[in-house]
Amino acid sequence: MGEFDLIRRFFAPLAERRGHPDLLLAIGDDCAIERITPDHDLVFSIDTQVEGVHFPHRYAPRRIAGRALAAATSDLAAMGATPVCFTLALTLPQAEPAWLSDFAKGLAETADRFGLALAGGDTTRGPLSITIQVHGTVARGRALRRSGATPGDIVAVSGTLGDAGAALDYLDVPSPDPLEDALLARYHSPVPRLELGQALAGVASSAIDISDGLASDLGHILEASGVGASVDTGRIPLSDALKQLKGANALQLALHAGDDYELCVTIPGQDWQNLPGFVREQLTAIGRIEEGAGLRLSGVNGCEDDSSRGYDHFGKDL
Amino acid sequence: MGEFDLIRRFFAPLAERRGHPDLLLAIGDDCAIERITPDHDLVFSIDTQVEGVHFPHRYAPRRIAGRALAAATSDLAAMGATPVCFTLALTLPQAEPAWLSDFAKGLAETADRFGLALAGGDTTRGPLSITIQVHGTVARGRALRRSGATPGDIVAVSGTLGDAGAALDYLDVPSPDPLEDALLARYHSPVPRLELGQALAGVASSAIDISDGLASDLGHILEASGVGASVDTGRIPLSDALKQLKGANALQLALHAGDDYELCVTIPGQDWQNLPGFVREQLTAIGRIEEGAGLRLSGVNGCEDDSSRGYDHFGKDL
Structure with missing residues (x-):
């Protein structure tokens, strides 16, 4: 043979x-x-x-x-x-x-x-x-794009962010503990948010999957839509495992690490109120779309950061 | 940047x-x-x-x-x-x-x-x-497949075969002569037979492009169609450049070398007669589909060969 x-x-x-x-x-x-x-x-x-x-x-x-x-x-x-x-x-x-x-x-x-x-x-x-x-x-005509975000829209993300990026530290650990295992599962077996995306087709004004980090990927929405956003970093959803293992670094991982494959979407305010329960359960509102270009981050520690560092692995979609 | x-x-x-x-x-x-x-x-x-x-x-x-x-x-x-x-x-x-x-x-x-x-x-x-x-x-429904060849169909190929394979010998020649250049052009700038394929959609009973050599690729048609074929090797179209430069080896290159990107098609006899002129001009009849499995080659030198050696570069379509 x-x-x-x-x-x-x-x-x-x-x-x-x-x-x-x-x-x-x-x-x-x-x-x-x-x-x-x-x-x-x-x-x-x-x-x-x-x-x-x-x-x-x-x-x-x-x-x-x-x-x-x-x-x-x-x-x-x-x-x-x-x-x-x-x-x-x-x-x-x-x-x-x-x-x-x-x-x-x-x-x-x-x-x-x-x-x-x-x-x-x-x-x-x-x-x-x-x-x-x-x-x-x-x-027909209902595909979600990056380009439809409009000032006033709510910025929301699914699941928790930063877990897969944090897991890189534990890939070579011979016997990971349960918290490390929880992060590793996010790295080894990402689950695309197919049902969520399908439910939001024709509803969300824009969408992207978070493969390079929230700041970088939300930045793509802002650029394609010609808008800006402010995000309250205190609202970014973090898993218990990430918070316990990474403490003060958890937020940076959520903002800038990749491979989570959650969705970042923008949704007009009136539609946000009317989302079906199973859709709302998967989403956390973290900010608003604004007219002025750029991403403005504010947070519990007075953290201000307008960077959009993402994981740039010279491996990018055209 | x-x-x-x-x-x-x-x-x-x-x-x-x-x-x-x-x-x-x-x-x-x-x-x-x-x-x-x-x-x-x-x-x-x-x-x-x-x-x-x-x-x-x-x-x-x-x-x-x-x-x-x-x-x-x-x-x-x-x-x-x-x-x-x-x-x-x-x-x-x-x-x-x-x-x-x-x-x-x-x-x-x-x-x-x-x-x-x-x-x-x-x-x-x-x-x-x-x-x-x-x-x-x-x-809709008119795409050419490998699987429709039927006993009695004419086997035909476009253009001339073996040129691109022969060109491999001249890739490093600093100043190729005109004959070598003719072969090199086939290697460097293959021209897919798009118009021919489009004209044969719904007419040819099967088709494949010759990327791995005639014997191998016609073999895929025979296998997918559950039939065999006999081919008169004396009818296989060879360019003057190939015949002059490769002499007795020309036929082997036409049968077993790849990269020509010509088409090999099978056409029911009655349809062959009715092909438009610009289609007939691009095709040479080289044999017939038969019931018995396998490819039977006959030729001017009494050459008999049922092999289907192709260029197997561990690089194959699934």
Whole structure:
């Protein structure tokens, strides 16, 4: 069995196990074929993760696959989209069955969880890196963008921030304690806010997923929308684990560390009052959109900071 | 100016200079947005090219970009599709303005030539590789597949085969002669058969682009269709340059070398007679589809060969 057949043996089941009515033809031809229903738009995003840059050397293959697919899927959540399928361009030094089996397992688990079918792919020999393009659909004209924030809108975030960034300190700890474990879970198994994004499509005035840190990613909304914002840092949601382990540094991690894959959204005041309960439960209001450009941070310690340092890993969406 | 801004400066014009009515939102958001008209299907394919595997070290950036985009676009030709847009995942060791400028120039030229807008991308630091996903559309239900070949169909190929493979011998020649130049042009600037593929959508019973050699790629059609074929090797179209420079080896290159990006198609006999002139001019009939599995080669020198060796670079579509 050649290397090509070996690789295909591990990935073919991902195309077969979960069909999607929109995906008419998956792997095995020159292209995949997708039929978008007339009342929907297609949204898509491509993301690369490189060993030693986006994940550690000797990181478990199952986790490499799961994190890469989750990170890409988070871009669908930020558009309010429903996942359909993905393509995989995998570059790896050699075709090792144990590695491929574990990688395919992580990919299958994550694909099943988010409702994604494997539509196609390409494998090449080289230093380990994973490029994934995800496809989703959203009701025609209702995709969330970065560009619609308007003065007066409430700025809100989902979940808690800073956990995945803090977890970097514990990746090599042999026996992490329960608090460290809580942070590590956020790093190893990010959960894109798909249902939240879908519920906010057509409601939120703008949205972005927080992959590079709140200050940096909210900054992208402000720039795209031509507005500014003030954020009360005392309102930024922090997990108990983060506060207990990182104390005074917790806020900096929440502002500037990446990989949380929560959503940052802006919502007109009147709509905020009318959000369904399950949506409100996932969101914390942290500030307001204003006319003057820039991000103004105020907080419990009189902390003032208008920086927008994010994790700039020379690995950025165009 | 940060590396991120530097890179964006070179690529942003590719999204702006050529809009496409189907592409509602290109770079600068979490996802791109594409609206497919209800009477069309979306087809898409992802391809990676790695330095030292798919193109030589120190290869001109303009050519790297052009070849990568042409190779990906050839998959659209093989489906009978019309190009819409593409995404680019670029991994490079450092952000060097001269390199980026030349690369972006090659990308822009090629994108303009084939009618592709840049929809999105991701840049990461690492060993040089280029992953491109192309999107095209084809009239609903009329995409060409590998799986429809039927006994009695004529097997035909476009253009001449073996030229790009032969060019590998001359890549390092300081002053190639005109014949060598003719072969090098096929390697440096492949031209996907887009118009031919579009004209054959709904007409050809199967199609594939020849990226790994005729024997290997026709083999994919035979496997997907559950049929066999006999091919008269004396009919395989060879360029004068290839025959003069490679003599007795020309046929082997045509059968087993890759990178030509011509089309191999199967066409029912009655339809073959009725092909429009500009389609017939691009095609040469080389054999027939038969019931018995396998590829049977016969030729002027009594050559019999049922091998399907192709260029297996551990770099294969799933």
